[in-house]
Amino acid sequence: MERVSAGTKLTVLVLFAPFILWMLLLVILPHIDLLTISLRERVAPRVYEFSFKNYMEFFVEPLYWRTFARTAIMSILATVLTLIIGFPISYYIAKIARGRLKSSLFLLCMLPFWVSELVRTFGWMILLRESGIISGVLQWLGLADGPVEMLYNDAAIMVGLVYTSMLFMVVPLVSTLDSLDDGLIEAAYDLGGSTIAILREIVIPHAMPGIVSGCIVVFMLTLGNYLTPTLLGGKDSLWFTEQIYNQFITRFNWEQGSAFGFLLLLLSSAIIWTGLRLTRQRLQDTIK
Amino acid sequence: MNADASAAFDLEVESVVKKFAAFTAVDEVSFTVPKGSFFSILGPSGCGKTTLMRMIAGFLEPTSGDLRIKGRSMLGVPPNRRPVNMVFQHLALFPMMSVAENVAYGLRRRGAGRAEIEEKVAAMLARVGLPDAGEKRIDQLSGGQKQRIAIARCLVLEPDLLLLDEPLGALDLKLREQMKVELKQLQADVGTTFVYITHDQSEALVMSDQVAVMNAGRFEQVGNPQALYYRPETAFVAGFVGDSNRWIGAAVAVDGRGIKLATDDGLVLYGTAAGRGQVQSGGSLDVFVRPESIAISRSGKDMESWHNRVQGKVKNLLFNGANSRAVVIDDKTGFELIVALPQTGEFADLQRGETVHLGWSAEQTLCFVHDGAAEAA
Amino acid sequence: MFKYKQEGRIVMIKSTLKVLAGTAIVALFAGNAQADTLRLLTWGGYAPDEVIALFKKETGIDVKVTKSNNEDMISKLRATGGSGFDLAQPSQDRIAGAQREYGIYKPLDLSKINKAQFIDSMFKSTTSQSMVDGKVYGVPHVWGTSGLIVDKSKAGWVKDYTDLCDPKLKGKVSYRLKRPTLIGFAFAMGMDPFAAYNDKAKYAEILSKVEKKLISCKGNVKAYWSGGDQLLNLVRSGEVVAAMAWDTGGWKLNNEMKSVTFVAPKSGALGWIDSFALPARGKNDEAAYKWINFVMQPKIAAMITKAAGNFTASKGADNYVDARLKAQFQESFPQEAIDNIKWYPPVPAGLEEMEGKVLDRIKAAKSN
Numbered sequence A: 001m002e003r004v005s006a007g008t009k010l011t012v013l014v015l016f017a018p019f020i021l022w023m024l025l026l027v028i029l030p031h032i033d034l035l036t037i038s039l040r041e042r043v044a045p046r047v048y049e050f051s052f053k054n055y056m057e058f059f060v061e062p063l064y065w066r067t068f069a070r071t072a073i074m075s076i077l078a079t080v081l082t083l084i085i086g087f088p089i090s091y092y093i094a095k096i097a098r099g100r101l102k103s104s105l106f107l108l109c110m111l112p113f114w115v116s117e118l119v120r121t122f123g124w125m126i127l128l129r130e131s132g133i134i135s136g137v138l139q140w141l142g143l144a145d146g147p148v149e150m151l152y153n154d155a156a157i158m159v160g161l162v163y164t165s166m167l168f169m170v171v172p173l174v175s176t177l178d179s180l181d182d183g184l185i186e187a188a189y190d191l192g193g194s195t196i197a198i199l200r201e202i203v204i205p206h207a208m209p210g211i212v213s214g215c216i217v218v219f220m221l222t223l224g225n226y227l228t229p230t231l232l233g234g235k236d237s238l239w240f241t242e243q244i245y246n247q248f249i250t251r252f253n254w255e256q257g258s259a260f261g262f263l264l265l266l267l268s269s270a271i272i273w274t275g276l277r278l279t280r281q282r283l284q285d286t287i288k
Numbered sequence B: 001m002n003a004d005a006s007a008a009f010d011l012e013v014e015s016v017v018k019k020f021a022a023f024t025a026v027d028e029v030s031f032t033v034p035k036g037s038f039f040s041i042l043g044p045s046g047c048g049k050t051t052l053m054r055m056i057a058g059f060l061e062p063t064s065g066d067l068r069i070k071g072r073s074m075l076g077v078p079p080n081r082r083p084v085n086m087v088f089q090h091l092a093l094f095p096m097m098s099v100a101e102n103v104a105y106g107l108r109r110r111g112a113g114r115a116e117i118e119e120k121v122a123a124m125l126a127r128v129g130l131p132d133a134g135e136k137r138i139d140q141l142s143g144g145q146k147q148r149i150a151i152a153r154c155l156v157l158e159p160d161l162l163l164l165d166e167p168l169g170a171l172d173l174k175l176r177e178q179m180k181v182e183l184k185q186l187q188a189d190v191g192t193t194f195v196y197i198t199h200d201q202s203e204a205l206v207m208s209d210q211v212a213v214m215n216a217g218r219f220e221q222v223g224n225p226q227a228l229y230y231r232p233e234t235a236f237v238a239g240f241v242g243d244s245n246r247w248i249g250a251a252v253a254v255d256g257r258g259i260k261l262a263t264d265d266g267l268v269l270y271g272t273a274a275g276r277g278q279v280q281s282g283g284s285l286d287v288f289v290r291p292e293s294i295a296i297s298r299s300g301k302d303m304e305s306w307h308n309r310v311q312g313k314v315k316n317l318l319f320n321g322a323n324s325r326a327v328v329i330d331d332k333t334g335f336e337l338i339v340a341l342p343q344t345g346e347f348a349d350l351q352r353g354e355t356v357h358l359g360w361s362a363e364q365t366l367c368f369v370h371d372g373a374a375e376a377a
Numbered sequence C: 001m002f003k004y005k006q007e008g009r010i011v012m013i014k015s016t017l018k019v020l021a022g023t024a025i026v027a028l029f030a031g032n033a034q035a036d037t038l039r040l041l042t043w044g045g046y047a048p049d050e051v052i053a054l055f056k057k058e059t060g061i062d063v064k065v066t067k068s069n070n071e072d073m074i075s076k077l078r079a080t081g082g083s084g085f086d087l088a089q090p091s092q093d094r095i096a097g098a099q100r101e102y103g104i105y106k107p108l109d110l111s112k113i114n115k116a117q118f119i120d121s122m123f124k125s126t127t128s129q130s131m132v133d134g135k136v137y138g139v140p141h142v143w144g145t146s147g148l149i150v151d152k153s154k155a156g157w158v159k160d161y162t163d164l165c166d167p168k169l170k171g172k173v174s175y176r177l178k179r180p181t182l183i184g185f186a187f188a189m190g191m192d193p194f195a196a197y198n199d200k201a202k203y204a205e206i207l208s209k210v211e212k213k214l215i216s217c218k219g220n221v222k223a224y225w226s227g228g229d230q231l232l233n234l235v236r237s238g239e240v241v242a243a244m245a246w247d248t249g250g251w252k253l254n255n256e257m258k259s260v261t262f263v264a265p266k267s268g269a270l271g272w273i274d275s276f277a278l279p280a281r282g283k284n285d286e287a288a289y290k291w292i293n294f295v296m297q298p299k300i301a302a303m304i305t306k307a308a309g310n311f312t313a314s315k316g317a318d319n320y321v322d323a324r325l326k327a328q329f330q331e332s333f334p335q336e337a338i339d340n341i342k343w344y345p346p347v348p349a350g351l352e353e354m355e356g357k358v359l360d361r362i363k364a365a366k367s368n
């Protein structure tokens, strides 16, 4: 007995070794490194001192926490919008479309992801810019008498973010909605349920794991997005990841950048935790 | 529940047709279901039973024809507005709700008060024999219990009509036998009109007041279980309801309802015309004889009073207690007949290979004009 | 509170990790760093394919080019402790500070460099500016300026950076949110930021004035450009009519649109010199010196000028330069404009952090 269990343990260890190694080398160790860097302060060339200054900086300098708050609020908004737009699409794909229509619609959602994010974002820029297609069409239709600038504002960022995130919302939603027995909807209808009541009491509770995982993924992706907000947002769009990038790359301030990185990790986890608490969901339920 | 008193029928179906593109799933079906009765629709898989029921529930609109519940036409009325509830083939209990919430669902949607809901749900759970199951989750119930909750969920709404789509289909044989009895009892207790779909003839015969036999989108015959069993009107019904020995043959001579005929195997038999068709001399026939209407004896002398006589050897014995049967091979034609063994014990020692004599009357030899439809059965 | 030097305990762990990661990476990409290869970290256009081919023919050495910019170069070299490349090309004002702070370069052996090929004044300037502890870390290569790109048909009256904030140009202007913008505006506003480089309080005061100006100017800005091509497209489409940018961009546009060109601002164009520096852990110094001497030959230097659009510190290369570029240069830079060029002095440590915050605040402010 003893020997068998030792043998099994070894097998398990060997099987998991690549995963453990991967976690250790690429996730845990860099984060430990990052943490130690974030907890020091430069006092003279190549002389550092242990300090919480970099963390304090975030709370003391309104610029930084405002940037974070703005990024978080915009990300939440983008997540909610993606959900509101993605849900009917997913419902249509999962429950109403049949056969070829179903697969082609699904494919259509994936199409934007065959090109890189950069190209996708440039696509939007071509559409939205002052000398761009939409502006041209509006003028041609006589709906605008001069060029219309639709780029470089929060709405443009929102459009870009929702577009980029759509697939990550639709995939989990379609798969949970697919698993919803049509009979349940019909039964509820048969028992007197109205469309709205069925949506609220049958469809949404069933789709909840998909909604939660879709929202978490979209929220994290949006929060961590860099290209879309900087390119589409233009001059007023300070995004928190841009802040981190700036600290690391253009300011050589690794200490501050690491601290921001950790704060982003902690604060976004806190936001997700709060979101789960508010909607009375548990993370474990989404993984089944 | 302001029922129209003049309507004697809870459900009237009039010339209903349902077409899916070129395919006709339900073809000119008409029937009526009297108040408080247990009405079954029996038919083979794919004959259109579910389609018909979904039209009654409101999930499908008929291509033509009319549906009336308590005298009121249901055309264009959505399912949530019809005084009809349905027990689904796969039950469709809501897994996100407790048992009590499932039962309460319809009441809540109607806007009933909290106290009323609690009272009715408790009473209904007691009625289906699960008074303590209210707090359980759906996946904590056994198959039979789920069955009962699915029915309770509908009955608590006191519908004019309860539709049940093969509700016992998912249960194992033993449980199915038990639920059959319970369901019949429940229907008698609550007095709600049941329309019950099944492809299992024993379910239909045991529970129903009236049975409609459906085949390829049409109703072959509507009647009580005895009528269907003893007086089938079509070859399909004769073949589908109960077991029969069956030949294909041709009429040799016709005298009123009496027929002399020759089977394809060369056996000459005397029979009686049944069903709607007119039997012509020389016309092709489907011939049915029930195993229990055949007399069996070890001596040929006992058989002299029967119109039809056959001598053969026992090929096989199918022992099944009171339902035991013998398979006999006709010496002349090699045709295999199934014969019910009398319960007198006289044949308890019957051996394989033994020679036996069989006889049956012309009245119990039902002859239908052959139309090919019976092949399906 | 305790102090520790860079060679402290945590750094030990870090360097162990680096060795680990390094071994893994080397194992994965073995053969990348062969002795007959020069790994060059430089700007776009500074190592044209034809020059690389000529160099290979003459010396047998392959050149592997990684395109970059000042900040990226420092970041990359800092992350690897100065390894991964054999030769880098930071601007001369960004060498000494980075060297003091991170030790990412090694001193140059000037005896291996053919001094005669360099324009004297530039060679002196770069070697003295890149000096740390008496050792020289940089020699000059390409120089240029930033100033204004103006569409003369639409905004011919723009003469200085502050003119970009004129209400007439609402939504029609673009510049970068980087330190040159701060410095250029400071000069245009009549201050001398270079003189205040070593007086942090004074520098902070200048920055705060510039910050206010640039925030009030936000309404004029179409977008803050970040890549050269992005700016060129904005001007080409006519969405932007005046911008702060590099001289080469203006001349490039001038080739396509006659009315657009580079203008040296009244307060002076900002002059930079991109130089050569040896990364601290470069493996092929010989090849690096060979490359420096090779590209400083007048004919080769002229080829680089053609590709990059900027002039080099190579003595006599002018004779081989495209006449059109020369004409464009002369139009943008009359003699007094050349004399007025403000050359970047080395950036002392700590300034970039101050500037960074100012730039962040400008970006975060709402435009009016």
Ligand SMILES: Nc1ncnc2c1ncn2[C@@H]1O[C@H](COP(=O)(O)OP(=O)(O)OP(=O)(O)O)[C@@H](O)[C@H]1O
Pocket (backbone or CB within 6 Å): B020, B023, B025, B043, B044, B045, B046, B047, B048, B049, B050, B051, B052, B199
């Ligand atoms: N939506 C539809 N479109 C096309 N054909 C359909 C549709 N629904 C049912 N049919 C066809 O109609 C016929 C009757 O189907 P129905 O579901 O009513 O059979 P059933 O009698 O309930 O069978 P079972 O006992 O197997 O449940 C079948 O041949 C089926 O293929």
Ligand SMILES: [Mg+2]
Pocket (backbone or CB within 6 Å): B049, B050, B051, B089, B165
């Ligand atoms: Mg069915």
